[in-house]
Amino acid sequence: METKQQNSYFDELGLRLKKDGFTVLSEENGILPIRLDNRPLCCVTDVGAVRYREEDIANEKAAQACDRVMDIAAETAEYVRQMESAPFLKVGSLEGNYKLLAEFNGTVLAGHSTRYGMEFITWDLIQNNTALWQGHYYSSYTAAKQDFASRAGLIDKHQLFSPEQLAEIYRSIHETLDEAYPITEERKKLLESAAEQIEYAVPDLDKRVQESNQKEMEVAEQGPQPSMTQQF
Numbered sequence: 001m002e003t004k005q006q007n008s009y010f011d012e013l014g015l016r017l018k019k020d021g022f023t024v025l026s027e028e029n030g031i032l033p034i035r036l037d038n039r040p041l042c043c044v045t046d047v048g049a050v051r052y053r054e055e056d057i058a059n060e061k062a063a064q065a066c067d068r069v070m071d072i073a074a075e076t077a078e079y080v081r082q083m084e085s086a087p088f089l090k091v092g093s094l095e096g097n098y099k100l101l102a103e104f105n106g107t108v109l110a111g112h113s114t115r116y117g118m119e120f121i122t123w124d125l126i127q128n129n130t131a132l133w134q135g136h137y138y139s140s141y142t143a144a145k146q147d148f149a150s151r152a153g154l155i156d157k158h159q160l161f162s163p164e165q166l167a168e169i170y171r172s173i174h175e176t177l178d179e180a181y182p183i184t185e186e187r188k189k190l191l192e193s194a195a196e197q198i199e200y201a202v203p204d205l206d207k208r209v210q211e212s213n214q215k216e217m218e219v220a221e222q223g224p225q226p227s228m229t230q231q232f
Helices: 003-019 060-085 141-151 163-178 185-201 205-222
Strands: 031-036 039-045 099-104 107-114 117-126 131-138
Touching (some): 003 117, 060 117, 060 141, 107 141, 117 141, 131 141
Antiparallel strands (some): 031 039, 117 131
16 A cells, blocks of 8 residues: 555554554554553554454464454545545535545545544435435445445345344344354254344344343343223
8 A cells, every 4th residue: 555545554554453442553664563451462554454363363262363353444544445446425505524425326435534533424315416305324334335335226225134133134143153052063063043134134143132122131130010901
């Protein structure tokens, strides 16, 4: 990457990794060191490649964390490159540094920089493409692309699940896998692969699962509610 694009990439990547609970050190010679629980984990190059030492990912938690860094690094590199080369979105009275990332069938996908990181928006074009309507705002590039594909008619919206739905599906998968009753190896592998896909698709999955668990615990503590009967 050129120096300017490299700086943009590391700045954006650092923000995302910090939000995900990682410690990000200062970039040195095109390398961004990443730590987890005050221990070295891996480092990211200016092209999004992740390097690590086997001893730093020897346990399951560290290995999974390194996989997460790989996913974030690759996705961030993709949209930073797109943002650098994309034209500005100029529609109606829209102001600001909005870049046009995609347009299809009267729907646009745009991105712009904020102090908290990149934000992505989908809009419908109206009034002969001179105005924007119903903006959907996302901090997740993946979620924004899915929304764009659905709004533009590239995929059927009924094939997509919301983050809330995916969190509950994830819980159900693990409840099934943790049960003692017999399960075929084929089904087990399918469920495990589905769980892995959900982990990638929902960045704040752990938080959503914890909140769902907490709500059920609160309901259980309240005990059965008295039924309402109507007398005539």
